Amino acid sequence: MKRRNRAAVVLVSLALALIGGVLLACALGAVSIPPLDIIKMTLNKIHFSDFQATWQPASETIIFQIRLIRVVAAALVGAALATAGVLFQGLLRNPMADPYITGTSAGAALGATIAMMLPLGLAFSGLGVIPVAAFCGALVTILLVYNLARVGSKTPIVSMLLAGFVVSSMLSAIMSLLIMTDSELQLKLHSIFSFLAGSISVQYWSQIAVIAPLVIGGIIISLFFSFHLNAFSLGEEQAAYLGINVEREKLLILALGSLLTACAVSLSGLVGFVGLVMPHAVRLALGPDHRLLIPASALAGATFLVIADTLARTLIAPTELPVGIITALIGAPFFIYLLRRTRREYAF
Template identity: 40%
Template sequence: MSLEQRVQPLRLAEDAPADPGTADPRLPDPAPGAPRALRNTIVLAALAAAVVIAALVSAGVGQMQISVPEILASIFHRMGMDWGALPAHPHAESALWAIRFPRVLMAVVVGAALASAGVIMQGVFGNPLAEPSVVGVSAGAAAFACTSIALGLTFFGQWTTVVAAFLGGLVATCLVYLTARHAGRTEVVTLVLTGVAINAIAGAVIALMTFLGDSSAREEIVFWQLGSLNGTLWINVAIAGPIALAGILLACTMTRQLDLLALGERPARHLGVNVESLRRRIIVIVAFLTSAAVAFAGIIGFVGLVVPHILRMALGPGHRLLLPASALGGALLMLAADTAARTLVANADLPIGMLTALVGGPFFFWLIRRTRRGAGGWS
């Protein structure tokens, strides 16, 4: 059977009305009907509302408890509107605007960036185990960032660490792509082993920089290894936020191409997708998203693995919905993790990377077993 004959049913499916019961599950209808569009809108609205509620709750909990009405009153007061009673505690306003709000917004940025990077990595590799921390992208970004800290590099001013993290993430992503891809497919074992190798090399670089750096640099490097949002400032949000937002928006323009790539390289090329160009662009976007997160929060693993899989099981594989939903889901998970980090132990701030690893590690084991059973053995 020729390639044209194999692709023809896909073309017919694209012209047919959306029917969840008969449509190709790998290729969602590009023109969904009203019920599907309404469902997508409801899902995204519900996730966005959950993120807002979680952000308000997170901003109010801690050593100083502030109620949600007081938080809303403070926000409206800053906007020039009188609504409700301001926080009664004399230091509540300064705590909210100098400490908690920047941290809450950074949790949203980091969670959205890591989850979005996980979605598009899985899409471009065609592999459910691809995720920035698993395959070493986060570690590569951290290694370059730690090197800039330990050596005191200031080539780009306050952007030096961010630029270094981006270069590290880009190098690690390219290594993963060049090593794990073979004959148009990604081998699971090769992907995991590549991640092990990159994480090991990055860990050695970080250890060397810890040895070479002074006491101040060592403290910062420990922060990178554990992952934390403690001490987040507005300037950090102002730098990381636009980078993450730009990366997510660019990725959203490629959702249709990622859906076509799920059919295989040859059908995707036949349907007009420049596969190699798409992969190069995705690699750069993954590096941007990962660097935006790692540069200000350190290594926080498994967000890009857990969130996309949970939402893919609930919503389906179509990237048009999955990508924005994962961004919101990642923000929600990071808000929950950061709130837990600040409240589980009295007068202590636990590393967020530790908490996400405690959740993501068992999930990763389960996913490996599920992938192995579904494929009848690893490829």
């Protein structure tokens, strides 16, 4: 069928772009390593082939112990945020919804801040204390917001948004209070700022090993909701007429999006714009059908963040910029360009 062919072409192209982006990101840095060598050493590593090592042994360490971890983390964050953005925008029928509307950002930030107050050296089996605290902070916040927003057996979208806003404000205030009163934290303002602006800070493969299955699983489960998300685009009432158990699915989709967001913030802090812009860009280019929109946004978000993170660490090397600055600097003009070019949906 035509539609299927088009979807296949789009997804394969995006996947190739992601692989290209990953190679490029691994190649660039203080020491540049030829992409061909990277392919060879990766194939060797997975025992697929046995190429002669024409590269420095140090290169292999740089790729596998430093760069690839970071690049894979960037790809996971980008994919998770873009997918969460699609889920929230589709469910809430609000193009301005972003992954942080359920309060995950403030919860994660407070969690990370509290973690920074703790004595150093406390690590959860190689996961890092800050990511774990951020993840927990995000999850606790989501639970709080859901419970506040519930009215009887229903969770109206408006009370969801209000609860998210109120809880976020309160948690942000607590975080500011902690920073202002704790002398230990004031020494760590730079780390806090990096977290808030969004920086990928992953040191161990074990972190990836925990988060990757959650993100990939989350995206796959999201795909099962794609047809119903199209129905949700017509409104909750219409979705109910079409036989959807609205309250149950709404909660599942909100939980799924929030979980993906929590995974992302645990790896990168609060990277803005990816979750907002990627779904829009993909929707404007490919249409609003969630069956294509979800996988395409995940791949595009991953590629975008891999590239943005590479820029963040190479532009003014050796100083690293928070990747969130790059995503906003690229994302905002790109968004404006898309809106101006395609007038399918919006007047701007």
